[in-house]
Amino acid sequence: MPDKESSRLNRLGRPRSFDLDGALEVGQRLFHERGYDGVSLADLTSAIGIAAPSFYAAFGSKADFFRTVLARYNGATVSIDEFVTEDDPIAAPIETFLVARAVSYSQDALAKGCLVLDAMRNCSDAGAALCAAQIAEEGRRRVSELVAITRPDMAEPISDLVASVMHGLSAYARQGWPTERLVSVARGAALSVRKMVESSDLAKS
Amino acid sequence: MPDKESSRLNRLGRPRSFDLDGALEVGQRLFHERGYDGVSLADLTSAIGIAAPSFYAAFGSKADFFRTVLARYNGATVSIDEFVTEDDPIAAPIETFLVARAVSYSQDALAKGCLVLDAMRNCSDAGAALCAAQIAEEGRRRVSELVAITRPDMAEPISDLVASVMHGLSAYARQGWPTERLVSVARGAALSVRKMVESSDLAKS
DNA sequence: GAATTTCTGTAGTGCCCGATAAAGAATCTT
DNA sequence: AAGATTCTTTATCGGGCACTACAGAAATTC
Numbered sequence: 025m026p027d028k029e030s031s032r033l034n035r036l037g038r039p040r041s042f043d044l045d046g047a048l049e050v051g052q053r054l055f056h057e058r059g060y061d062g063v064s065l066a067d068l069t070s071a072i073g074i075a076a077p078s079f080y081a082a083f084g085s086k087a088d089f090f091r092t093v094l095a096r097y098n099g100a101t102v103s104i105d106e107f108v109t110e111d112d113p114i115a116a117p118i119e120t121f122l123v124a125r126a127v128s129y130s131q132d133a134l135a136k137g138c139l140v141l142d143a144m145r146n147c148s149d150a151g152a153a154l155c156a157a158q159i160a161e162e163g164r165r166r167v168s169e170l171v172a173i174t175r176p177d178m179a180e181p182i183s184d185l186v187a188s189v190m191h192g193l194s195a196y197a198r199q200g201w202p203t204e205r206l207v208s209v210a211r212g213a214a215l216s217v218r219k220m221v222e223s224s225d226l227a228k229s
Numbered sequence: 230m231p232d233k234e235s236s237r238l239n240r241l242g243r244p245r246s247f248d249l250d251g252a253l254e255v256g257q258r259l260f261h262e263r264g265y266d267g268v269s270l271a272d273l274t275s276a277i278g279i280a281a282p283s284f285y286a287a288f289g290s291k292a293d294f295f296r297t298v299l300a301r302y303n304g305a306t307v308s309i310d311e312f313v314t315e316d317d318p319i320a321a322p323i324e325t326f327l328v329a330r331a332v333s334y335s336q337d338a339l340a341k342g343c344l345v346l347d348a349m350r351n352c353s354d355a356g357a358a359l360c361a362a363q364i365a366e367e368g369r370r371r372v373s374e375l376v377a378i379t380r381p382d383m384a385e386p387i388s389d390l391v392a393s394v395m396h397g398l399s400a401y402a403r404q405g406w407p408t409e410r411l412v413s414v415a416r417g418a419a420l421s422v423r424k425m426v427e428s429s430d431l432a433k434s
Numbered sequence: 435g436a437a438t439t440t441c442t443g444t445a446g447t448g449c450c451c452g453a454t455a456a457a458g459a460a461t462c463t464t
Numbered sequence: 465a466a467g468a469t470t471c472t473t474t475a476t477c478g479g480g481c482a483c484t485a486c487a488g489a490a491a492t493t494c
Contacts, residue, residue: 037440038490061266061353065482075443077484082441086482145400146351148266157404184410185417188397195350195396196389199362205389212390216421242470243460270452280473282454287471291452 044082045096047072052093056135060090060147087149094152097139098159102128104167114171115221118186119214121167125190126206129197137194160187171221178220185220189213249287250301252277257298261340265295265352292354299357302344303364307333309372319376320426323391324419326372330395331411334402342399365392376426383425390425394418 050071054063065086069079083089102124107117129137143156168183175182193206255276259268270291274284288294307329312322334342348361373388380387398411 036438036492038442038492040441041490059350064480066480076482077444078442080483141400142350145347145403180410181413181417184401184406184414185394185397188394188401188414188418189390190397191400192390192393192396195346196393198350201389205385208386209389209393212386212421212425213393213418215424216417219420219424220417241462241468243462243472245471246460269450271450281452282474283472285453 040078040082042072042074042078047074047079047082048089048093048096051089052097052139053135055090055093055143056097056132056137056139060143060149060152087152090143090147090149090152091155094140094143094156094159101138104163104170108170113174114182115214115218117170118167118182118217119211122186122189122193122210122214123207126193126197126210127203129193130201130203130206136200137198138190141191141194142198163187175221178223182217182220185213185216245283245287247277247279247283252279252284252287253294253298253301256294257302257344258340260295260298260348261302261342261344265348265354265357292357295348295352295354295357296360299345299348299361299364306343309368309375313375318379319387320419320423322375323372323387323422324416327391327394327398327415327419328412331398331402331415332408334398335406335408335411341405342403343395346396346399347403368392380426383428387422387425390418390421 051063051068054067054071058067065076065079068086068089069076072079079089083092102121104117104121107120107124109116125138140156140159144153144160147153147156164183164187167186168179171182172179189209193209196209197206256268256273259272259276270281270284273291273294274281277284284294288297307326309322309326312325312329314321330343345361345364349358349365352358352361369388369392372391373384376387377384394414398414401414402411
C-alpha cells in the first residue's frame with residue numbers, strides 16, 4: 025500500500041513521470057468502453073504510457089485503480105439535487121434527473137451506459153463490484169431522502185423504481201438505443217412517480 | 230461442429246455415457262449462479278461428471294453450450310401471453326407478467342435474476358451476449374405486439390419501459406432484494422403502463 | 435560529490451483459461 | 465469374427481492474465 029502523498033510529503037526521490045489524474049481519466053475511458061474485465065493491465069499501462077510496476081506503485085492493483093476510477097466518475101455525474109426546485113419538490117426533479125441520465129448514458133458513443141451500474145454486475149472483482157453497489161445505493165438513498173420530505177410512505181417504492189429504471193437505461197444505452205428512446209423510457213417511468221406522489225394522501229397531514 | 234443427432238441417426242459407435250439435457254441443466258444452474266465468466270470449463274465438466282473432450286464433442290465450445298442453455302432457460306420462463314385476458318388486454322397482463330418476473334427472479338437463492346438479461350452485459354463472449362440480446366429483444370417485441378393491438382402508438386414506449394424495468398428487477402434480484410421489494414417495483418412500473426394506455430386516445434377509433 | 439529515496443523499464447513469475455492430440459474403450463455393421 | 469465409427473480418458477497445449485524481482489535512472493539532502 026504505497027501512500028501516494030505521504031512519507032515526508034514526497035520531497036525525496038525520483039519524481040513521478042506521469043499525471044495521476046490523467047491516468048485515471050484514461051482508465052475511466054477504457055473501463056467505460058469495455059468494462060472492468062474487458063480491460064487488461066497491459067491495456068491500461070500501454071494506454072497510460074507507463075510500465076506495469078509504475079502502475080502498481082501508484083495505484084496498488086487493478087481493482088484499487090478501478091475503485092478510484094469509480095469514485096472519480098461518480099463525482100462527475102449529475103446528482104438529483106441539482107434539479108430540485110420549490111414548485112415541485114419530487115416528481116419534476118426525478119423526471120429531469122432520469123432524462124438527464126438517459127441523455128448522458130447515450131451521448132458518448134465510446135462510453136455508453138453507467139460505469140457504476142455496469143460494474144455492479146459486469147465485474148469479476150468482488151470488492152470492486154461491491155464498491156459500485158455502494159455508490160449506486162448512495163444515489164438511491166438520496167432519491168429516497170428527497171421523496172421522504174413530502175411523502176415518507178413513498179420514499180422506498182419510488183426510489184426503488186427509479187434505481188431499477190436506471191439499470192434499464194444503462195443496459196439499453198449499451199445496446200445502442202438512441203437518446204430519444206431512452207428519454208421516452210425515463211419520461212414513462214416518471215409517470216409512475218408522479219402518480220405515486222399524487223396518490224391517496226393517507227400519510228399526509 | 231459435431232451435429233448431435235445426425236450422421237445416420239447415431240446408430241454407430243460407442244454411445245454417449247451422459248445425459249445431454251442433464252448436462253445442460255447442470256450448466257444452467259452454474260451459469261445462473263455465477264454468470265458466464267464465473268464458470269470455467271473445469272467447473273462445468275467436473276459438475277457434469279465428464280472430461281473436457283466429451284464436452285467439446287457434444288457441445289462444440291463453451292459459448293455454444295451457453296447459447297443452448299440460454300434457449301433452454303428461455304423456453305422455461307413464463308411468457309406474457311399466459312396472462313392475456315379479454316377484460317384488460319394490456320395493462321393487467323403486463324402488471325401480472327412483471328410481478329411474475331419479480332417473483333421468479335428472486336425465489337431461488339442460487340439462481341437470482343434473469344439469465345438472459347444478465348448475459349446481455351455480463352458475458353465476455355460476444356456471440357453469446359448477442360444471442361442473449363436477441364432473446365431479450367424477442368420478448369420485448371412480444372410485449373410491443375400485444376400493446377399494438379389496442380394502442381399502436383404506445384407499443385414502443387410501453388414495451389421499452391417494460392424491458393428496462395426488467396433489467397432493474399434482474400439486477401436488484403441479484404443484489405439480494407427481497408421479493409416484496411421487487412414486486413413493488415413491478416407494480417410501480419405498471420402504474421405508468423396503465424396511465425400510458427389510458428392516456429389521450431388520439432390514435433383510437 | 436556521496437548517500438538516500440523513489441520511480442521506471444526489462445524481463446519475467448505462476449496461474450488459470452479454453453481447447454485439443456492421441457490412444458484406448460465401447461458399440462455398431464457386415 | 466473384422467472393420468468402422470464414436471465416445472472417453474490422460475496428458476497436455478499455447479496464451480493471456482494480474483502481478484513482481486531486480487537493477488538502473490532521476491530526483492532529493494547532506
